[in-house]
Amino acid sequence: MALRSGSAVPPTGARRAADRRRSAGAGLAALLAVGLAASGCTSSGTASGGDEGTRTLIVTSFGGSFETAQKQVLIPEFEKRYNAKVELTTLLSGPALAKLKAQGANSGFDVVQFSGGQEVEAGTLNLIAPVDAAAVPNAASVVEQAKRGQYAPAFALNSTGIIYNTEKVTPAPTSWNDLYDTRYKGRVGLPDISNTSGLNTLYMLNQINGGSGTNMKPGYDAVRRLMPNLHSVYRDGATMTQLLGDGTIDMAVFDSGYAYLLRQQGQKVGFVLPKDGSLVYGLTMNVVAGSKNADLAQKLIDLALEPQIQVEFAKAAGYVPTNTGATLPDDLAQTLPVRSEIERLSVADGAVVSANRAAWTEEWNKIVAK
Amino acid sequence: MTAGRTRGGARRAAWLPLAPVLTLYAIQFVVPMALVAVTSFRRHESAGQMGGFTTDNFTKILQDPYYLGMLGRSLLLAGETAVLTAVLGYPIAYALARGPRWLKVVLLVVVMVPLMTSSVVRSFGWMVLFARDGLFSTLAGPLGDGPAGLMYTSTGVLVATAHVLLPFMVLTLYGVLDRLNPTLVHASMNLGASRTGTFFRITLPLSMNGVVAGMLLVFATATSAFVTPQLIGGTRYRVAATEIYEQSINLLNWPLASAMAVLLVAIALLTMAVYTRLSRDTGGSGATGIIG
Amino acid sequence: MTRRLLTWAESAVLPVVVTVLVLFLAAPLVVLVATAFTETRYLAFPPHGFTLTWFEGVLTDPTWRAAAWNSLIIAAMSVGVAAVVGAPAAIVLARRGVRAASSLTLLIMVPIMVPSIMYVLGLMLGYNELDVTVPTWGIVLALAVLTTPYLVRTLMAALEQLDPALEEAALSLGASRLRIWVEILLPNVAKSFFSGLSLAFILAFDELVVPLFLAGPDVPTLPVRIYSSVAYNVDPSVAAVSSLLVLVSALVAVLSARDNLRKPVTRKDGTPDGGA
Structure with a gap:
């Protein structure tokens, strides 16, 4: 409807328009509209609401x-x-x-x-x-x-664990500490803290290193120590799949669901719930x-x-x-x-997590930032 | 029909056509900007909760190397992008202004298509190129830095941001180069100067205004670049704009997000002011000229 | 000798440089189009095999269609608003009809000099304060603010370049002001105005940050939908959508470039339009 104010402009005399450099844009609006309409947005009813x-x-x-x-x-x-x-x-x-x-x-x-x-x-x-x-x-x-x-x-x-490339990671990892193996320098991926798996990673690294809900220093230090091996920090499973799938990384912390899926797709990956504990x-x-x-x-x-x-x-x-x-x-x-x-897995303390999520996020971001 | 009007009345009536735009700006631009300015001085209590007034947010940003670094990274990215687009854009604009007709058409299409394509789509294209088995990494081979090529690197963000903003630079430069009086060039060559000599003595200095204008436009836009750093930079390469998004949408620290935005705008406006000053001294068309 | 060398530089180096730059500009778009045909479920370049499945899937998926439609409507409405508020302002300012016209022009340009993320953040805070869902017209108005400067600038440039003699001649021949506007001025700037509208439309259609901050889940726009897919669900169907957009852009660019070619683009030397 609003477009009409544009197309109603009489085309006569347009040839004498002084600003020729602008003419490159002529007709774009209508064409875009037509082009997209033709490419499949002709049934407009789907936009909102649907049938009565x-x-x-x-x-x-x-x-x-x-x-x-x-x-x-x-x-x-x-x-x-x-x-x-x-x-x-x-x-x-x-x-x-x-x-x-x-x-x-x-x-x-x-x-x-x-x-x-x-x-x-x-x-x-x-x-x-x-x-x-x-x-x-x-x-x-x-x-x-x-x-x-x-x-x-x-x-x-769902549970947080380590997904690993079975061809490249031998022997199979069994513990969180295997992420620190110097053979995997620059070949480990972690989920971002904005993702539940990432929060769980920090939570677990803190716990196995002697920290608690009120003392996160061991957890932060553990992430910091992991930096030499850390290649990337992904927000979502699709990116993790891509990184692990194309061989950019060999080990990725993520969830059992994705591990199952990657195996279904025929990728050579294994999944382990670390023996030192993890979260469900x-x-x-x-x-x-x-x-x-x-x-x-x-x-x-x-x-x-x-x-x-x-x-x-x-x-x-x-x-x-x-x-x-x-x-x-x-x-x-x-x-x-x-x-x-x-x-056998534990459950994160929801109250502690929600009270500290913002502070943990800030510190995490500072640690993983390049 | 204007016959009976007094001079003062006519003056006042002349303002009437400006009323709609000024109203729109007041409600949709001035008010929100003011709101951000005020919010930047509020105290952050907890996610989405704000308290009394304070300058803590600014102190935090300016004293914490993490946040200061983010602002610095934004400025560095914007500066590098401005230089890179100028270097890359000049030959294209030159060929566009001086080349044969067919080349003009080809170049115009090549520049217009990215301009009309959403920056989300273009950043996505670079993501595919930068992927490990992407073309770029294959071509770069052993030169590619790190296992995943340029994905998640500052170089990758720079390349993609430059690509997103290059059309603006080319069109600005083209506008200037196209308007350069060709008689000057002919005169110079008639007087025995070489083509290259003419270029460096006549064309380049006369188009410098356009280069500066283009660089400032690119700089101002790149300081608030969001999509490309978010998608190409990932979680570890953070710039001011992505952090403003993170703080305001995901962490609900509105005062901190506002303070960062205020600092970002202050920098952008300062750049513009310097430019307007500069171009007034050299007789340029001022900051508004950059859009032309 | 050196002269020949330098001429050689211009005739040999420039083409190479320009070719490389053309490839640089085209590369990410070409790659996207290519990957959209892959038979794999993940993005692969070069594509493995050839299939149209992804295009088919996208074109029949109601959510993509809804997003495209929303974007079209919102962009069209915001450009409409920008035209309604921008055109009168451009006319008055181009004619220096008010005092401080140049300062006012600068003022109208401010929204594109300020990082858009700041005022979009402000709008979001405002709607939060009011405790309401952001209405669709809220997004429309925000986009109108972003596009008005471009529209005003284009229209002003066209008006300023009109030969004032044209108007004076008509006046002296006794034409009314209205007739002058309708028959002389408007037709002369119509094309520029339309170009400005088109540019504004494209900018509004492609804008991500405004709807990302403001739009609710019931009005997804195409850029937001693409962004969210790229960030969380990346697969070849996003490449297919992107390809369609690239295709439309390319079509429009080729047509307008041909349009450019048909008319003489080069200026006759000595005509007085090289000013400003």
Whole structure:
């Protein structure tokens, strides 16, 4: 509509325009519009809302293979069952919590997904709403580690460990200390602290070096000592996949889900949960407080907790189901980190993490900056 | 129809056409800028919470080598980009102004296409080129520094930023070179000067104004470059603009983000002021000329 | 002798340098287009095999289409706003109709001299303060501020270069002011105005930082969608989208360059338009 004010300008006399240098830009607007319309944006109805009667849930997701798996397994089933639409927006847990803190329900999200225990802080600040046990019947049948009190339980478990190139790293790493092996100078990658895996890395390095929630110095020193071996610090799994896949790095700290996926793709990688300890964490979906679609959001959460969906999701993305009724086929159970192994891992102290996240982030950034 | 108007009335009516733009600027530009300025003096309590007034944010940035280094890196990147685009842009602009018709068309297309393509897309292109098995690393071979070529390096960020801003430089220079009176060049050659001598004695000095204008435009834009450092530089190469984003969007430290923005703007405006002063002395067209 | 050497330098070195620079400018775009055809699920250059799957996927994906459509609408609306507020200002300023016209012109240029991240941050803080979701017109207005300077500058340049004799002649022949505007001035600057609009449209369409700070998840724009894909979901489909954008840019550039070629671009020597 606004374009019309441009194209309504009479073309007559244009040849005498004095400013010829500008003529290079002539016709661009209309052409861009036409070009893009022709390339597939002719059906404008999809822009917002959709058909009348169909409601749209706006949900954050973590991108990469996680998001792909949700698009394959969870979303189509949900849209079919409830005649609704789901729009996934890529936003990691930290930024998603920040968005909620800054804008609350004004952020426009109905459901946010967290992987780093952010639901504890979001719950305390009333940014997410408790779920109704009747609306989410599957919440009753999850394992202990997945429970979140009055909030939605985790729909999958994940753990932080070391993914390594089986051809280049021999013998296989078994401990966090193997990251320091001088043979891998400049060939180790770490996830950024903005990513849950990165925060877990700092947390664990601190813990095994004698630190605590109030004393992070051992952790910082441990990261500092790792600098000679550190090649890159990635924010997301896709970048990690690229770096490990094309042989830029040999060892990468990340999660079991990605390790599973890389193996599925035929890459020669192994995954180890270090013997000196690591963290298990739940992936949660949370209803944003004040969302107008809270009822629908709870249905999505319930579906994500359904055994069959969890098995499919595990097959697609490699995350461990939380519903006690979800039984993995044997081959899958062998490639995924088994539940007994996960049970020996600890859970990060959510309160400590949320109180110190900003300070840890600042120090971490200073250490890894070139 | 203007007959009955008093002189004062006409003067006042003449301001009327400016009312819309001034209103838009007041609400959408002046108010937000003021808000940032005020916020930069607020105390950061916790994520998204602000307290009373303080100058701590500025002290923190100016005293902590980490934040100061970030500002310095932004300035260094902007300075290097300005020099690099001038060096790379001059031959293109020269060929564009002096070359045969077909070359003009080719060059115009080659310069316009990147200009019209989003800087996100162009940075993405460089990411692919810089990747380990990318063309660049293959060509550079043993010369490539580090295992992953130029990805996540300051050189990589510089190359990509220069690419993003090169069209602006070329068009600014072309504007100046194209307007250079060709009779001067002919006169010089008629008087026996060599082509190269003519270039260094006539063309280059007369186009220096354009070079400076282009460099300042590039410098001002590059100080706030966000996309390229974010994508190519990754997490370890941080500049002021990426940190402002990180602090304001992810960490919700609005006072610190605001203080960094204030310092960045102060630097950009200072650059512009110096230039306007400079060009007034040399009779140039002033800072507004750079957009022309 | 030296002269010949130097002439040789210009005729041999310059072409080489220009060729290298052309390759430099084109390289990242060409590479993107090439990788979009790869059969692999990751980005590979040179591409492995040849497939149109990624283009097909992108063109049928409603989220990409929605993003493209949002960008078109938002850019068009913001350019509309910029035109409405910018055109009257440009006319008055070009005619020195008010006192301090040159200072005012400088003032209008300020948004492109200030790092945009500062005022976008300010807008975000403002909407947070008001405790509201950023409305779509909020993004439109922010982009209008960014594009108005370009539009005003283009239009002013065109108006300033118009021969005042044209207007005087018409006046002396008894034409009304309105008729002069409609029949003489507007047609003469129409092309420049349209060029300015186009430039502004492209800038608004491509802008990332404004929507990245301001836009909610329900109005993703194309640059934000591409950015988020490059940062978190990189695969050949982003390359396919990028290729389509490059293709459109190339098409437009070729057409406008041909347009340039058709008309005599070179000035006749001695004409008085070399001023300013």
